[in-house]
Amino acid sequence: MHVENPPTTSLAIFCKVVDNYGDIGICWRLARQLEQEHQIAVTLWVDDLRSFQRICPDVNIHCDEQQLANVVIKHWRNQDAQFTPDEIADIVIEFFACDIPPAYITAMAMCVPRPVWLNLEGLTAEEWVEGCHTLPSPHPRLPLTKHFFFPGFTSKTGGLLLEAELEQKRQAFQSDPVEVENFLAQLGVTSSEMTAFKVSLFCYPQAAVTALFQAWEESDIPVTCLVPEGVASSAVRMFLGEEALAGISSTKGALTVRVLPFVPQPDYDKLLWACDLNFVRGEDSFVRAQWAGKPFIWHIYPQDENLHHVKLKAFLQRYSPDIASADAFSLAWNGALNHEDLVDWSSIWPSFLADIQKITNRSINWQARLHENGDLSSNLLRFARSLK
Numbered sequence: 001m002h003v004e005n006p007p008t009t010s011l012a013i014f015c016k017v018v019d020n021y022g023d024i025g026i027c028w029r030l031a032r033q034l035e036q037e038h039q040i041a042v043t044l045w046v047d048d049l050r051s052f053q054r055i056c057p058d059v060n061i062h063c064d065e066q067q068l069a070n071v072v073i074k075h076w077r078n079q080d081a082q083f084t085p086d087e088i089a090d091i092v093i094e095f096f097a098c099d100i101p102p103a104y105i106t107a108m109a110m111c112v113p114r115p116v117w118l119n120l121e122g123l124t125a126e127e128w129v130e131g132c133h134t135l136p137s138p139h140p141r142l143p144l145t146k147h148f149f150f151p152g153f154t155s156k157t158g159g160l161l162l163e164a165e166l167e168q169k170r171q172a173f174q175s176d177p178v179e180v181e182n183f184l185a186q187l188g189v190t191s192s193e194m195t196a197f198k199v200s201l202f203c204y205p206q207a208a209v210t211a212l213f214q215a216w217e218e219s220d221i222p223v224t225c226l227v228p229e230g231v232a233s234s235a236v237r238m239f240l241g242e243e244a245l246a247g248i249s250s251t252k253g254a255l256t257v258r259v260l261p262f263v264p265q266p267d268y269d270k271l272l273w274a275c276d277l278n279f280v281r282g283e284d285s286f287v288r289a290q291w292a293g294k295p296f297i298w299h300i301y302p303q304d305e306n307l308h309h310v311k312l313k314a315f316l317q318r319y320s321p322d323i324a325s326a327d328a329f330s331l332a333w334n335g336a337l338n339h340e341d342l343v344d345w346s347s348i349w350p351s352f353l354a355d356i357q358k359i360t361n362r363s364i365n366w367q368a369r370l371h372e373n374g375d376l377s378s379n380l381l382r383f384a385r386s387l388k
């Protein structure tokens with residue numbers, strides 16, 4: 001008997017790079033997972049191939065259309081491009097309310113059946129998200145409805161991006177000291193730097209890196225700070241006394257700072273897994289640090305009128321309401337303490353370090369809790385199919 005395979009679902013993701021690497025970092029991760037784990041035919045439209053290439057060196061920045069990891073990547077550079085209904089995907093995701101080309105929307109309205117149209121929103125721990133997750137937003141003129149899809153930290157949200165094999169890969173890596181050593185050595189980290197307390201540093205330029213370096217210089221334990229090239233450049237240059245290029249390192253007191261190359265996305269996970277403490281930022285590295293099961297400090301993306309402080313506090317309220325040293329560190333790092341002038345890293349750092357076991361345990365328990373929400377890609381597909 002001949003059994004017909006069901007037709008492959010097609011899905012388009014539209015990604016506008018607002019800033020840095022998180023927008024494309026998230027969309028690329030989502031695209032790969034939908035293709036690899038759900039056999040979806042994915043087209044990723046992205047307007048900035050240079051940012052993309054930084055996290056995925058295989059990207060050819062001169063190509064209008066290319067295919068990587070079985071995902072079709074299209075350089076989205078013309079908002080006036082024309083589309084016909086046969087070019088429209090079954091599921092259309094606009095990332096972060098980016099405006100998808102008007103002709104694409106018109107063609108969507110002409111499709112029978114109509115495609116599912118989702119707006120994948122930014123991550124926040126605030127409670128209102130639960131009320132807005134999956135809400136419909138009818139188009140003012142066309143017979144189309146867009147739905148909001150919110151990532152989040154509870155079962156009433158879409159959850160977080162998480163590949164099926166991530167946990168298994170992490171455990172295998174962390175339980176193999178030789179692999180960890182080889183990985184760090186290949187990034188230029190020396191044996192003595194590996195035996196110190198290892199910190200990875202990824203933050204925005206306004207972070208208090210110089211003050212923290214001073215506290216680490218006077219730390220009771222040796223600290224190795226690994227910082228990807230291009231991150232906190234002026235503070236790192238000041239510490240090194242020369243340009244902060246990959247491969248350069250310097251030691252003062254208990255602190256060694258080493259500049260690493262900016263690594264491809266999968267290696268960034270390994271870096272997080274290999275360190276004892278990770279400073280992360282934005283959205284995607286913040287989420288990856290949570291899956292690493294290690295202590296982390298989040299530098300939140302700054303917003304007007306300190307709106308980001310509200311988001312930071314909402315997260316800390318869920319994550320570490322009972323660990324004062326962790327809260328104090330995070331608030332100070334983000335300039336969100338009530339009395340800014342009282343920030344004293346020489347006392348914030350030792351208090352944090354004294355609680356490091358407690359904070360590590362919290363990271364592990366937190367990760368287990370997040371697993372209960374499932375993974376964003378599967379949750380998103382389930383929701384999309386429920387609308388069909």
Ligand code: TRH
Nearest residue numbers: 018019020021022025055262263265282283284285301
């Ligand atoms: O780079 P980010 O600051 O990105 C974003 C964007 O600015 C965006 O506009 C904003 O909406 C969002 O923050 C909140 O931080 P993020 O989200 O952590 O993204 C960084 C990506 O870079 C992530 O996918 C991990 C990757 N990365 C590497 O691949 N290699 C590296 O060496 C490092 C340091 C990061």
